[in-house]
Every structure is written in structure tokens, then in C-alpha cells.
Amino acid sequence: MLNPGEIWQAVWLTLTLAVTVTAILLVVATPIAWWLARSPARWKEAVAAIVALPLVLPPTVLGFYLLIALGPSGPGGAIAGLWGARTLAFSFPGLVIGSVIFSLPFMVQPLRNGFESVGEDPLEAAATLGSRAWQTFWRVEVPLARAGYLTGAVLSFAHTIGEFGVVLMIGGNIPGQTRVLSIAIFNSVERLDWVGSHVLSLGMVVFAFVTIMATMLIDKRLGRMAG
Numbered sequence: 286m287l288n289p290g291e292i293w294q295a296v297w298l299t300l301t302l303a304v305t306v307t308a309i310l311l312v313v314a315t316p317i318a319w320w321l322a323r324s325p326a327r328w329k330e331a332v333a334a335i336v337a338l339p340l341v342l343p344p345t346v347l348g349f350y351l352l353i354a355l356g357p358s359g360p361g362g363a364i365a366g367l368w369g370a371r372t373l374a375f376s377f378p379g380l381v382i383g384s385v386i387f388s389l390p391f392m393v394q395p396l397r398n399g400f401e402s403v404g405e406d407p408l409e410a411a412a413t414l415g416s417r418a419w420q421t422f423w424r425v426e427v428p429l430a431r432a433g434y435l436t437g438a439v440l441s442f443a444h445t446i447g448e449f450g451v452v453l454m455i456g457g458n459i460p461g462q463t464r465v466l467s468i469a470i471f472n473s474v475e476r477l478d479w480v481g482s483h484v485l486s487l488g489m490v491v492f493a494f495v496t497i498m499a500t501m502l503i504d505k506r507l508g509r510m511a512g
Contacts, residue, residue: 291460291469292469292481292484292485294460294461294464295464295465295466295468295469295485296466298377298461298462298463298464298465299446299465299466299467300446302377302380302381302384302445302465303443303445303446304442305381306381306384306385306388306441306442307392307438307441307442307445309381309385310385310389310392310437310441311392311434311437311438313385313389313392314389314392314393314396314437315396317332317336317389317393318392318393318394318396318397318399318400318433319396319400319422319426321333321336321393321397322397322400322401323400333393336389336390336393337390337393338390339387339388339389339390343450344387344448344449344450344451344454345450345454347383347386347387347451348383348450348451348452348453348454348455349454351379351382351383351386351451351454351455352374352454352455355372355373355374355382355383355455356372356373357371361373361374361379361382374456375455375456375457375459375462375463376456376462376463377462377463379455379456379463380452380455380456380463380465383451383452383455383456384445384448384451384452387444387448387451388441388444388445391437391440391441391444392437392438392440392441393437394437395432395433395436395437395440396430396434396437397433398433399429399430399431399432399433399434399436399437400426400430400433402429402430402433403425403426403429403430407425407426407429408421408425408426411424411425432503432504435503436500436503436504439496439499439500439503440496440500442496443492443493443496446466446489446492447467447489447493448465448467449468449471452465452467452468453467453468453471456468458471458472466485466488466489467489469485470482470485470486470489473485
């Protein structure tokens with residue numbers, strides 16, 4: 286049976302991973318989403334399809350290629366060699382990289398929708414007042430796209446919390462390093478620890494319900510403010 290120390294260790298590792306990934310995605314996804322919303326390029330939908338691949342690819346497929354990329358023979362091995370390690374696989378940094386890629390569409394799509402909802406009128410008004418492009422972006426587009434930012438942050442955080450396939454493929458089941466909550470549940474079931482499995486699983490169910498409710502309320506409230 287999982288002891289309280291193991292449970293809290295898995296909870297803390299999961300929350301740390303989710304917060305780290307969400308923060309990185311807010312930075313990484315913003316220029317991608319803005320470009321997809323504003324660019325006239327004909328091939329931008331091909332880029333959008335590549336970003337959205339994790340939505341339809343089996344996690345094991347994505348996890349397999351990430352395992353190769355992060356392993357000793359891939360780019361991850363070269364990066365890890367900078368501090369004397371052999372691989373980024375089966376490590377917390379590897380989990381962060383894999384989770385950022387796996388959760389990217391959950392941040393990009395809401396942000397793209399948010400930027401597209403701004404429309405052209407506020408941008409033209411800002412340009413008429415002499416606002417530079419970067420000022421218009423930070424002072425007009427980002428505030429008006431706040432619903433997309435909030436929705437994307439909530440969805441990315443929740444999706445990272447619930448990851449299993451990719452995390453198992455590239456992180457394994459190392460206590461204190463890669464054993465997040467989803468892996469802890471899998472480990473508990475393997476050991477036939479039904480009590481521990483119920484405790485962790487019910488906690489995830491409650492978290493999922495709260496996340497969905499929060500997303501719906503955010504959309505509803507910001508929709509009223511926009512109206």
C-alpha cells in the first residue's frame with residue numbers, strides 16, 4: 286500500500302511538472318498562436334496541423350519518438366552531455382520537454398481563438414493613435430485575448446496533471462524523479478493496492494471536475510464582460 290510520503294511525493298512532483306510546463310507554454314505558445322491568427326500565409330494551416338498532432342497521435346507513438354530524441358543517441362543526449370549526463374530520458378527535465386510538446390495544442394488553440402476574436406478594429410484604432418506594433422500587442426491584443434490565456438493555462442495545467450502514456454514512455458517509474466500521480470495510480474494497481482488506487486483515482490476525478498467547472502465559469506464570465 287502506498288504510504289502518505291509516497292503519495293505526497295507524487296502530488297508534489299505532479300504539481301511542479303504542471304506549473305513548470307504551463308509557464309513554459311505561456312511563453313512558447315504565444316508567438317505561435319499569434320502568427321497562426323494573423324499570418325496570411327497559405328501554409329499556416331499545415332503548421333497548425335503539426336502543432337495539433339498530439340491531439341490525435343497515440344501517446345505511445347509520441348512517447349517513442351521523444352524517447353529516441355531525448356536518449357543518448359539523440360539531441361537530448363548531446364544536451365545532457367553538457368553537464369555530464371548521458372540522456373534526458375527518465376529524468377524530470379525530460380518529462381518537462383515531453384509534456385510541453387504533448388500539451389502544446391491545449392495552449393495554442395485557445396490563444397489562437399483569443400487573438401482571432403480581437404478583430405481588426407482595435408488594431409487599426411491603436412495604429413491610428415501612433416501605437417507601435419509591440420505596444421499594440423502588449424496593450425491591446427494580450428488584454429483582449431485574456432480569455433484564451435486563462436482557458437489555455439487551465440487546460441494545459443490539467444492536461445499535464447493527467448498525462449500517462451508519454452510520461453511513462455520517457456520517464457518510467459522512478460520515485461521522486463518521474464513517478465507522477467498517473468504513474469503512481471498505475472503502480473498501485475499493479476501491486477493490487479485497491480485502497481491506494483481508489484484514493485488517488487478519486488482525487489483525480491475531483492480535480493478533473495473542478496477543472497472543467499473552472500473552465501466553463503471563466504468562459505462564461507469573460508463572455509459576459511466582452512458583451
